[in-house]
Amino acid sequence: MKLLNFLRGEAFARGVHPPQHKDTARMPITRLPFAPRLVVPLSQNVGRPARPVVHVGQEVLRGQPLAEPDGFISVPHHAPASGVVEAIRLHPTSSGPWTDSVIIKVHAASTQAVEWEQPQDMAAMNEDELISAVQRTGIVGLGGGVFPTHAKLRVPKEYPVDTLVVNGCECEPYLTSDHRIMVERASDLLAGIAISRRLLGSPPAIIGVEDNKPDAVEAIRALLPPDGDVTVETVPTKYPQGAGEMLIKTLLGREVPPDSRSYQIGAYVQNVATLALVGALTPRGRGFIERVITVAGTAVGRPGNYLVPMGTPLRFLLENVDAPADSVEVIFGGPMMGHAVACLDAPITKGVSGILVFRGQDLAPREARKSFPCIKCGKCIESCPMGLNPSTLGMLAAKRQYDMMAETYRLGACFECGTCSYVCPANIPLVQQFRIAKQVLRGREEAA
């Protein structure tokens, strides 16, 4: 296997090849029906929560702003459907904690056309105006980072961006939403790339797509402008190719140094789904009210790539895809980095790229989850894309030597891709322990 990888010329070292399970790759994007009630949390992104601008009992149109941003690192939220604001109250979220949310009772008979938009004359805008136009769409990083996109587009002037790296890898198993967006919405993607390039000083753009999606590469190539500023490159299929650092390494041969951001070495990474949304919404002045989500997993009767209104309760979605609502494991995101949902009443929010539903025993039988002492096989070291030593980190974590983990063994460089835990034959919860270690260290720092 190693030799094969070497011959194929993989650009970033190490990594793994989990079974892909991309069974929904050929399923076109279809619309999910509107739930009778939609729940829009005011805090769905990195940064400050939005401030509600509607009151209980108010009629809202589909696409109308429900909440305004509170500061620059904050985004507005829009009504995903026409209806009545039923309440603004605490509601459970997927990770557990309750958060202030606008609850909308959807008008069942409404046509649900988007009735709220303000077409923009982008050519006449200066940079700041364009950034606030992006902010008004409410778009955040759709890969799971949920950082407000307009804020990410404001790169410090002292760091000129020489390449816009567009991330179309989608290296997580099961997920195919980015794939379908590239196939079906390539023109939106190119529009989004054009807007981003304008804000970044017109660097050339490279769209990196894993070689398991040749139809996506073709669809984009067919629409590429002839000037050659935007190109598509095929990259080897390997996890975690879709991590920004890895894609930069593969496409540009550069390594982002520790404690640095990618723009500091001239590369700027955006995810295809995010840019496609920027391209679709900004010119029309629309809000982010729905997104493409892959619904898959062994417990799903009708898997597919669904256009899901934001705020759809998870339970409603599960009923619509014929997934049983008992004794399941529901994951928001991919199986390697996604998080298990704690509450089925939680709404689907902007950062959810996939919803995977498994019966409890499908992922790993209970017996296989028993953990053994480390037998020092070295598989984690051979797989860690960041060149860390998860074996030693794990032993230190078991002894709570968190400071040594951070200082000597570069815990801070770990971006929690989960490769170490995935390969560990002793079933040691490595990345899980690293998360705890980081949290403890962060807590100590805040206390100090």
Add this chain to the structure above:
Amino acid sequence: MTMVEIRSAPHIKADNAVVKIMRHVVWSLLPVCAFFIWQYGLSALALLIVVTASCLAAEALFLRLGKQSGNLYDWSATITGLLLALTLPPGFPLWMGAVAGFVAVALGKAIFGGIGHNLFNPALVGRGFGQAAFPVAIATYTPSFMPGRFMEFIPSSLALPFMMPKDLTAWLNAFHVDGISGATPLARWKFEGVLTSSLDLLTSLSGHMAVGPSPLLILLCGGYLAVRGYLDWRIPAAVMGSAAALATALFAINPHHYPDPLFVLFSGGLVLGAVYMATDMVTSPVTPKGMWLYGALIGVLTVIIRYSGGLPEGVMYAILIGNAATPMIERITQPVAFGTAVKRKEKQQ
């Protein structure tokens, strides 16, 4: 009642587990054991069974006594037993085999806290103990493929506990076969200056040589493990590569004094040690670069001990020294973190 299972990512796991790796190692050892039994008959079979049973008994005892990691069904004690038996002379008294097996698990693994915590390869700790406690018996080899080997034991096998085993000269003389010698090819080279053909050593098939299972078969079985990813190919490659390199260099300097490199590779326990003992995951380095260094150290030490030591064979001590050096090797071969290689280069410029 709705039950939602919550786990921390990653939610999927690669299809490998410690028990599965161990089971495959046992499977891959079965042909080697079969060859050993074919060579030496009843005595070899009894030795394999007694030593392995003794290892398992020790494992069971210490699992019950203390807070040991692992369990009886993880196959690790079985591997220790089979490997230890394969390194012993086939006519090794069975009671001594039982003692060595017990010591292998007790001093090699249990006192460190069980699987994953030991510093030295348990099988080699057992053999090392045997070498110190029973120096004569462990150096007494018998020729392979003796007539009647499936009908009767080698007389020394059945020695009573704490009794000296019978002298084998009379037993050997009774066969009236020409060219029979109880000395191993390494001992014959070291003490008599007689070289055995490397091809014969590779197959272990011809004549009545006092050798272990065929190195070729061991390489094939190890190759299976390496292909399945249950054994790191770097270590045997480094051990055999460095041993061959040093032997070739010395052979080139003085071909009359030193044996040819192929003899060095295929005689004694070098192949068995390189493929099955040095690769013990627990006692070898975790870092890929460390594996090369560790393997190279073992290969070089083996040749040095064979050429200049008092004993004809040096694989066991070479691997034990390699085990001891492992923590240091790991310290100097930590992986290069992503993004730091560039920085270092810039600093140099």
